[in-house]
Amino acid sequence: MSTGQSRGVSTRRPPPMAPMGRARYVVMMSLILIGLGLLAGRIVDLHVINRTFLQGQGDARTLRTDPIPAHRGMITDRNGEPLAISTPVMTLWANPQQLPEDDIQRLMLARALGTDLDSLNERIANYGDKEFMYLSRRLTPAEAQPVVDLRMPGVYAREEYKRYYPTGEVTAQLLGVTNVDDAGQEGLELAYNSYLSGEPGKRRVLKDRRGRLVRDLEVLQEAQPGGDLTLSIDQRLQYMAYRELKVAMDENDADGASLVMLDARTGEVLAMVNQPSYNPNNRAGLDPRGLRNQAIVDVFEPGSVMKPLAMSALLETGKFPLDTVVDTSPGWMRIDRYTIRDVSNNGKLTLAGILRKSSNIGMSKLTLQLDEPVVPDKYRALGLGQAPGTGFPGEATGNVPSPRVWSSSQWAALSYGYGLSVSPLQLASAYTAIANHGKKLPPSLLRLSSPSEGEQVIRSDVADDMLRMMDEVVSPQGIRRAVVPGYSVAGKSGTARKTGASGYQKSSYRSLFVGITPVSDPRIITVVMIDNPKAGAYYGGAIAAPVFARIAGNALRILDVPPDRLDEMAEQDSKK
Incomplete structure (x- = not known):
């Protein structure tokens, strides 16, 4: 009986692990523990030690502070009739390094801008090593919309204001004019430029990696419009x-x-x-004496x-x-x-x-x-x-x-x-x-x-x-x-x-x-x-x-x- 039991059930203990197997085990476990430790350390570094810096870097690639253009003050006659007013316009600009190389897309852009492909390509080549170039300035919203609708990479739109003079040549020399940046250059526009000019505001916006606006987040500073000027002129x-x-x-x-x-x-x-x-309002071909x-x-x-x-x-x-x-x-x-x-x-x-x-x-x-x-x-x-x-x-x-x-x-x-x-x-x-x-x-x-x-x-x-x-x-x-x-x-x-x-x-x-x-x-x-x-x-x-x-x-x-x-x-x- 005892002899049969001894044959059916083994009572021997497993052989001890070989020295090489034990070492491999220790190494693997150590590597796993070290990896877990490094991962934990990196998590602590990212979320605790360098959290502020990294958050700022992330925001810099998604959050932007854009200027809010200020409305230049109006000039009126003694009875309140407008002599100079500012109207909203759009300025189109581009990052030449982000523009597509495809001629078909560039041809679509040239047509939307009202120019030819060769002229557009020449301008892009001239600004090829830069990140900014104007495409067209001070367009009406209707004129700029065909370009905006293309949603082309590297093409952006910016709101500005353009000066308009309802009385035209009748008050031209008295009022003077503003330049493309809406700053006074002649006449009363120059004399009272600091008073008429507003103070631009700031807003925080969210943009995608291509620089396109995703969402307005908040207004950091309201734009302050310029002062209105009442002339003695009737x-x-x-x-x-x-x-x-x-x-x-x-x-x-x-x-x-x-x-x-x-x-x-x-x-x-x-x-x-x-x-x-x-x-x-249209200075092409003007007589300098005027x-x-x-x-x-x-x-x-x-x-x-x-x-x-x-x-x-x-x-x-x-x-x-x-x-x-x-x-x-x-x-x-x-x-x-x-x-x-x-x-x-x-x-x-x-x-x-x-x-x-x-x-x-x-x-x-x-x-x-x-x-x-x-x-x-x-x-x-x-x-x-x-x-x-x-x-x-x-x-x-x-x-x-x-x-x-x-x-x-x-x-x-x-x-x-x-x-x-x-x-x-x-x-x-x-x-x-x-x-x-x-x-x-x-x-x-x-x-x-x-x-x-x-x-x-x-x-x-x-x-x-x-x-x-x-x-x-x-x-x-x-x-x-x-x-x-x-x-x-x-x-x-x-x-x-x-x-x-x-x-x-x-x-x-x-x-x-x-x-x-x-x-x-x-x-x-x-x-x-x-x-x-x-x-x-x-x-x-x-x-x-x-x-x-x-x-x-x-x-x-x-x-x-x-x-x-x-x-x-x-x-x-x-x-x-």
Whole structure:
């Protein structure tokens, strides 16, 4: 029994593991444990030690901070009508290194951009070593959409703003323009760029590996729009003045023209136009002359329009009563080496007659009786030879000479408007003193909340006398072409020879007229300058005066200024 049991069941113990097998086991287990330890260490490194760094690296490949474009402030006229506004546009750009090499895809992109494949490939080749290139800038959303719809790798769209000028060439030189980055480059856009420019915002977005927007996450900083600018300009007057000035330049075959209209009570610029002009919304083929706001930045010798201002200086000396008579015969006189002439021999003239006949002889004889340079001193007191202070870029200061020793010819020339230079704006501003009982008002291109007090630069009684004397100048017996039916006008014409390389030119002139209306309660002051009319006539009374009459008459009706000469208007109608 015991023998059978011993044969059916083995009671022997397994043989001990061989030394080589035991070592293999230990090595394998050690490797597994080491691997697990390294893996655990790496997990700790990634999720604990370097978690912040790695999270930032991951976000840098998916999260972006994009700028939010700021809306540039609007420019309006005094009544709130828009003169310059910013509209949303799209800018398309590309990473040349991400663009597909396939010609078919590039051909689709070229067609969507409105160009040809060769031009596109050439541009991509030029920027091949860079990561940024513009495809097209400042497109309307509708123009950019065909490119966006391609969803092509390496092509991106960015929101921007583009400046638009509803009034076009009518206000071009005054407003100026912005560049492709919507920053002011000329005119008031440049002068008030920091005020008009907004502050861009920031937003966090999620993008895929190709840089395409997946989702807006949050706004980090809101965009701050620029400030709105309200000008003193009245758009209605600006349009009307521009139309009339353009017609006058064409009719007289002139090289250019400028007009400034001021509010006589505040000094605000109600209209400022120039010819030639340009369209700021489409600058292709523009005339470079049209870029200049001649009314502010250009100066010239004004001629006889200075006589009322010079006469005010003479009257203030007390040496010349209003009934003073000057013999201007024989219509010419020699001073130093120069001959001064009147248009005709006017004989004996009163002070009012000197203005009405625009006598150079009369002004010269009065001025040469004085021992002090009262005329140039008065010009400076009226702001001539100084910047007007409007803040417009490049505004001209003009020049009033101040030699150490005055010659008689210099002294005389200043009294009839030669030997100095002024801009149309300076000239209009100087005449505010005559319109306001001797108080000069500083000109303003911005709408004023309250008018300036002004500065007393002419004695009030003298200013009033000058206004009445100028009223006599514009009449059927004087400068009849400046008459505005139903309204009284105080004005003065001027005709000044232009200078060239060899001095004064024989057949090149500037025709001017300055008018204040209505005389009973001055409302507007208007300066008209026609540069080098070549159609025949060139005198200010024949060329600039009728332009003034049309513009001033329309302006008074637009401003709803009641007529103050209805009796004369009725008398003229009865004669017809």
